[in-house]
Amino acid sequence: MVTPLLPAHMRDVSVTRRGKRLLGPVDLTLGKTGFTILLGPNGAGKTTLLKALHGLERLSTGAVTWAVPDDLARMRQAYVFQSPVMLRRSVRANLGYPLAILGQPKAQVNKAVEAWAARIGLTPALDRPATGLSGGEKQKLALARALIRTPEMLLLDEPCANLDGRSVKDIEALLQSAHQSGTRIVMATHDLGQARRLATEILFLFKGRIHEAGPAPDAFDAPQTPEFKSFLNGDILI
C-alpha cells in the first residue's frame, strides 16, 4: 500500500528576509482531506506560506514535514502560480508535459491531453502556441496541467485574480471536482465570495501570523478574532 502524503505539519515555521519577518512563527496541521482557503490582506504572507509548504521558500526557523520523505512529497503535489507560466510550445505540449516527463507512453499522454483539453474547452486550440491564449484560458490550462497527473495535494496562489465571471466559474468547477475526487487543496484568494463557495476550512493570515483557523461555516458565521471580524466587515487592516 502507498503511504498517504498527509497529514502535513508546519512547526515553528518562520521566513525572515533582510531582517523583516514575512511569515511566522506558524504552527499548522493540514489533515488528510479538505479545501483550505487562505485569506488575508495584501502582504499578509499567503504566498510565502504556500511556497514554504511546497518547499520553495528557505525557512529561517522550523520545519515542514509530510507523511513521506520530502522528495516524494514534492512529486505528489502541484503548485499553480498566480500568473500562469506557459512553456513556449503548443497547448498540447503544455498539457502533456507533466506526463511526458514521467515517461508515460505517447499514446497514453495524448489520450489524457485530449480528455483534459475537452474539459477546459481548448480542443480547437490544441496545436496553437499556449502563449497566445487569453488570461482565463492560460489559467485553465495551468490548472489542467497541474491536475493531469492527479496530485494528492494542490496548492494555488490566487488562480482567479483578474479573470472574468465565466472563467472563475469554470475554474471553480474544476477545483470542486478535484476536491470531490480526493485532492487536498490549499488556495489563497482575495475573493470572500469564492472562499464561501469553496472552503471547508479557513486560515486567516495577518502580518505573517495565523489569526483564525477552523471549519469554514463556523469561521464565517462566528469569527473568533477581532482581525478576522474586521476583515469580513471589509475594514482596511493595517
Ligand SMILES: Nc1ncnc2c1ncn2[C@@H]1O[C@H](COP(=O)(O)OP(=O)(O)OP(=O)(O)O)[C@@H](O)[C@H]1O
Ligand atoms: N524575497 C522577499 N524579500 C523581501 N520581502 C519579501 C520577499 N517576498 C515577499 N516579501 C514581502 O513579504 C510580505 C508577505 O508577502 P506575500 O507575497 O507572502 O503576501 P500575500 O499575503 O501573498 O500578499 P498579496 O495578497 O499581496 O499577494 C510582503 O510584505 C512582501 O512585500
